[in-house]
Amino acid sequence: xxxxxxxxYSQNKNKILQDINLNIWPGxxxxxxxxxxxxxxSVLNIISGLIPNLYGGNVTGEIxxxxxxxxxxxxxxxxxxxxxxxxxQFINPDVYSELAFAMENVGMDxxxxxxxxxxxxxxxxxxxxxxxxxxxxxxxxxxxxxxMSATMLKPPLYLLDExxxxxxxxxxxxLRRQILxxxxxGSSVIIADHRLYYLIDLADQFVVIDNGHIKCxxxxxxxxxxxxxxxxxxxxxxxxxxxxxxxKTRIMRNLSDLITLEAHNLKFxxxxxxxxxxxKSLELSNRDVIxxxxxxxxxxxTLIQLLTGMxxxxxxxILFNGQQLSRKQLVKNSFLVMQxxxxxxxxxxxxxxxxxxxxxxxxxxQLLESLKLTKLLKRHPQTLSGGEKQRVAIATALLSGKKIIxxxxxxxGMDYGNMQRLSSLIAHLKRAEILLIIVSHDQEFLNMTCxxxxxxxxxxxxxxxxxxxxxxxxxxx
Amino acid sequence: MRFNPLTKLVIIVLATFVFLANVSLMYEIxxxxxxxxxxxxxxxxxxxxxxxxxxxxxxxxxxxxxKNIHDTWSIIGSFLIIGGRRILPTIMAATFAIKHTHxxxxxxxxxxxxxxxxxxxxxxxxxxxxxxLTDNLKNIIKALQFRGLISSKLALIVHPIRAIEYVLIPMxxxxxxxxxxxxxxxxTRGISHQGIHTSIFGDHLRFIDYIVITSSIFFIAGRWLIx
Ligand SMILES: Nc1ncnc2c1ncn2[C@@H]1O[C@H](COP(=O)(O)OP(=O)(O)OP(=O)(O)O)[C@@H](O)[C@H]1O
Ligand SMILES: [Mg+2]
Numbered sequence: 001x002x003x004x005x006x007x008x009y010s011q012n013k014n015k016i017l018q019d020i021n022l023n024i025w026p027g028x029x030x031x032x033x034x035x036x037x038x039x040x041x042s043v044l045n046i047i048s049g050l051i052p053n054l055y056g057g058n059v060t061g062e063i064x065x066x067x068x069x070x071x072x073x074x075x076x077x078x079x080x081x082x083x084x085x086x087x088x089q090f091i092n093p094d095v096y097s098e099l100a101f102a103m104e105n106v107g108m109d110x111x112x113x114x115x116x117x118x119x120x121x122x123x124x125x126x127x128x129x130x131x132x133x134x135x136x137x138x139x140x141x142x143x144x145x146x147x148m149s150a151t152m153l154k155p156p157l158y159l160l161d162e163x164x165x166x167x168x169x170x171x172x173x174x175l176r177r178q179i180l181x182x183x184x185x186g187s188s189v190i191i192a193d194h195r196l197y198y199l200i201d202l203a204d205q206f207v208v209i210d211n212g213h214i215k216c217x218x219x220x221x222x223x224x225x226x227x228x229x230x231x232x233x234x235x236x237x238x239x240x241x242x243x244x245x246x247x248k249t250r251i252m253r254n255l256s257d258l259i260t261l262e263a264h265n266l267k268f269x270x271x272x273x274x275x276x277x278x279x280k281s282l283e284l285s286n287r288d289v290i291x292x293x294x295x296x297x298x299x300x301x302t303l304i305q306l307l308t309g310m311x312x313x314x315x316x317x318i319l320f321n322g323q324q325l326s327r328k329q330l331v332k333n334s335f336l337v338m339q340x341x342x343x344x345x346x347x348x349x350x351x352x353x354x355x356x357x358x359x360x361x362x363x364x365x366q367l368l369e370s371l372k373l374t375k376l377l378k379r380h381p382q383t384l385s386g387g388e389k390q391r392v393a394i395a396t397a398l399l400s401g402k403k404i405i406x407x408x409x410x411x412x413g414m415d416y417g418n419m420q421r422l423s424s425l426i427a428h429l430k431r432a433e434i435l436l437i438i439v440s441h442d443q444e445f446l447n448m449t450c451x452x453x454x455x456x457x458x459x460x461x462x463x464x465x466x467x468x469x470x471x472x473x474x475x476x477x
Numbered sequence: 478m479r480f481n482p483l484t485k486l487v488i489i490v491l492a493t494f495v496f497l498a499n500v501s502l503m504y505e506i507x508x509x510x511x512x513x514x515x516x517x518x519x520x521x522x523x524x525x526x527x528x529x530x531x532x533x534x535x536x537x538x539x540x541x542x543x544k545n546i547h548d549t550w551s552i553i554g555s556f557l558i559i560g561g562r563r564i565l566p567t568i569m570a571a572t573f574a575i576k577h578t579h580x581x582x583x584x585x586x587x588x589x590x591x592x593x594x595x596x597x598x599x600x601x602x603x604x605x606x607x608x609x610l611t612d613n614l615k616n617i618i619k620a621l622q623f624r625g626l627i628s629s630k631l632a633l634i635v636h637p638i639r640a641i642e643y644v645l646i647p648m649x650x651x652x653x654x655x656x657x658x659x660x661x662x663x664x665t666r667g668i669s670h671q672g673i674h675t676s677i678f679g680d681h682l683r684f685i686d687y688i689v690i691t692s693s694i695f696f697i698a699g700r701w702l703i704x
Contacts (some may be wrong), residue, residue, distance in 0.1 A: 050661050076667025087612075088658040091605050091666065097579045100677035104581040105667040113677045135612060149666065310619055328628070335623050343613055343647045344620035356624075382650040400625065 001025050002047065002157070002188065007061035009042060009051060016042050017212045020061070024188050026156065029179060029202045032192040033236055034209035035415040037385070040192035041084065043209065044159045047190065048079055076102040080150035080158040084413060086142040086166055087340070090134045095126075095145055098134060102152045120148050124174060136270065139166040139339070139409065140296025140441075147175065151182070158182060158189040164198065165412040168295040168441050172198050194415055195238045200227070208234045237416040242443035246467040248451040250287045251430055259286040259321060259403050259435045261307060266316035268306055277302055277313075277459045286435040289426060291446040293439075294456035300439045303456065304406045307437070308334040320403075334404035335397035339412065341389040345381040353381050354395045364399055370428055371395050387418045391425070398432065405429075406437045411445045423449045478518050479678060482586040484686040485574040488515065491693045492570035496563060498700055505562070506536075508696065512569040515689065521576055528569050535562050580604070581676040588674060598668060602659050609655050610648070617647050 002024040009017040017039050024030055032040045045051040052059050083089050092098040099120065103113045121130055126148065129141060137145065143166045150158065158179075164172050176198045179189055183202065191199065196206075206218040218230060231239050261284045268277040277299050284290050292300050305311045307318065309330025317324055320333060338344055347353040350373065351360070360368070368374050371391050376384065381392055390410060397405050411419045419442070426449050430436060440446055446453055455463040495508055509532050516525035539558045545551070580601055587597050621627045621643055633640040682690075 048665070050664070054661055054664065055657070073669050073671050074667070075665055076670070079665065081665040083658065083661065085658060088609055088655055089662055091601065091659070091663055092580055093608070097581065097677065101581060102666045104675050104677060105670045107670070107673045107675050109675060110677060110679055135608065331622050332625065336619070338616060338620065340613070340616060340651070342650055343616045344624070346624070346626065346643050346646055382646070396624065
């Protein structure tokens with residue numbers, strides 16, 4: 001059993017966690033929920049001991065485990081950990097050696113290691129991934145690999161920080177199955193996540209964290225009985241498995257305001273792989289806010305890089321407003337808001353960032369006001385929160401006259417409030433003459449934001465979902 | 478085929494020896510061919526070809542254009558060419574060492590050589606740090622192109638000062654997070670486990686390793702016997 005008793009944590013006089021009391025039993029699943037920045041990751045890191053040992057800070061109170069206090073030396077065999085950011089969660093260049101790594105570190109013999117990798121890979125149906133380079137994997141594939149690596153030593157305790165943030169529906173089901181099995185084997189699992197539907201049947205307790213405090217603890221029974229009530233009260237999201245039910249309708253546009261983007265016979269593959277993207281015909285216009293969804297590794301991120309000219313397609317044509325553009329011209333007309341927004345901010349103040357050094361006109365200022373950036377103009381962009389950085393990036397795109405704005409997984413790791421704010425921001429933006437494309441697994445977000453969603457599968461667009469055709473059925477092959 | 482990390486270290490030592498010693502042209506040629514073959518076997522035919530090509534070019538230039546040294550240009554030119562020929566084996570050996578050997582294999586060998594853990598651990602993080610930074614750099618360059626701050630990758634080379642200015646801010650802001658994220662991952666994957674670490678690729682010396690190590694001894698002896 002693990003127990004936290006009156007635990008406080010502060011860093012540079014900032015109180016991050018206060019009076020945390022928590023008991024975790026073997027074979028129990030505990031879910032930490034709460035808004036971004038409420039302290040969920042800090043709770044996980046305190047249990048893991050990374051706070052204060054690696055991240056520093058001041059921890060008071062009692063943290064007891066049934067065994068000795070954690071020592072970093074036996075770490076991997078005690079705790080299986082999955083971190084928030086799938087991008088920097090691996091040490092080895094390829095999936096195979098990444099899976100082996102934890103076992104190698106405890107000195108397991110070669111035969112056992114190979115056997116275990118075999119088992120895990122079968123369990124996850126991940127044969128295709130085994131010999132791939134980590135850097136070439138899609139976001140969801142990386143997150144799945146991190147999960148697999150964490151289970152290699154079968155530790156008694158698992159700490160998972162937003163493990164579903166980049167996963168598609170099938171992968172989430174796989175994650176659910178894994179957690180259930182771990183629970184049945186008697187491991188304790190602690191998960192911090194915004195998506196809750198896959199955890200409802202698994203979790204023994206839900207712990208709502210607000211502003212560094214435990215606001216309430218909900219038992220499985222209570223949650224089952226009062227789910228809707230509790231969800232509204234504590235602003236929890238995604239309590240039931242989402243389905244695509246688009247609520248936004250198309251936008252009326254004059255012909256003069258119309259922006260179209262078409263692709264015909266588009267083909268692309270990464271070096272030495274078989275054909276990945278294979279699209280017969282695709283017609284997008286700014287009458288819709290367009291969503292792209294589909295399974296992990298289907299080619300969504302690749303497709304938008306093709307459409308924005310970031311990578312070169314091998315065959316086919318891309319037409320912007322009916323004209324065939326060169327790759328350079330495509331780049332000039334489009335803007336991709338990346339998931340690592342901090343890599344797209346280059347100046348020392350938000351104002352410079354947005355204006356590229358020129359003066360802001362009255363019209364610009366109105367736009368900034370509507371993006372709620374006016375108060376932040378003098379701040380250093382790198383010191384802003386994730387959502388604020390996203391808004392700055394969008395503002396730079398709008399003010400530089402971009403016509404196509406694409407966002408890749410804009411809501412991964414976002415709580416309900418931030419997701420809603422982003423959605424209403426997009427609703428506001430669509431009045432402008434721009435074409436918006438959003439790649440996302442977040443069906444709740446797509447439902448409240450898009451009027452057309454393309455579902456991708458193995459590099460093709462298999463279904464087009466619109467508000468009046470919910471189950472979709474338009475195949476393009 | 479896989480080489481043992483030990484063999485790779487031997488080759489590094491050998492290349493350093495050749496770098497320091499004065500060897501004849503014949504010796505130099507044989508050695509470059511030898512390193513190229515190692516790269517071929519290691520699974521990098523591309524690198525082997527390119528290095529051989531570079532060497533042939535340097536050699537050709539030094540016996541033709543820069544045969545007679547008479548003015549400043551030819552002095553600078555022959556200086557560069559001789560320098561290039563001198564450093565090439567070391568670069569080839571380094572390529573041979575870095576490619577296709579996994580973190581765990583290096584760790585295991587270093588541990589066997591009783592290198593203390595406090596040295597191995599940061600080495601692992603540092604080695605992993607560069608690929609992530611490169612990946613970030615790629616994304617930053619994409620972002621710069623979208624922003625119209627550079628028109629193509631070429632612009633980074635044409636305006637190096639401006640490039641550094643743009644790239645540096647996001648790079649630095651990400652470096653800190655990357656470093657701490659990587660450290661937490663290595664720790665949670667149990668790198669500091671006190672006992673013996675193993676490697677899934679095995680760690681015994683194979684026939685090919687013995688051949689290469691023996692040849693290296695011949696190379697060192699040959700410097701005095703033949704040259
Ligand atoms: N640079 C690359 N080199 C080789 N293969 C790649 C590269 N980038 C992506 N891939 C592969 O191409 C396929 C599509 O990747 P992509 O990133 O487009 O998927 P995605 O639909 O965005 O997935 P996710 O939902 O997980 O983000 C995947 O199988 C991925 O492993
Ligand atoms: Mg993607």
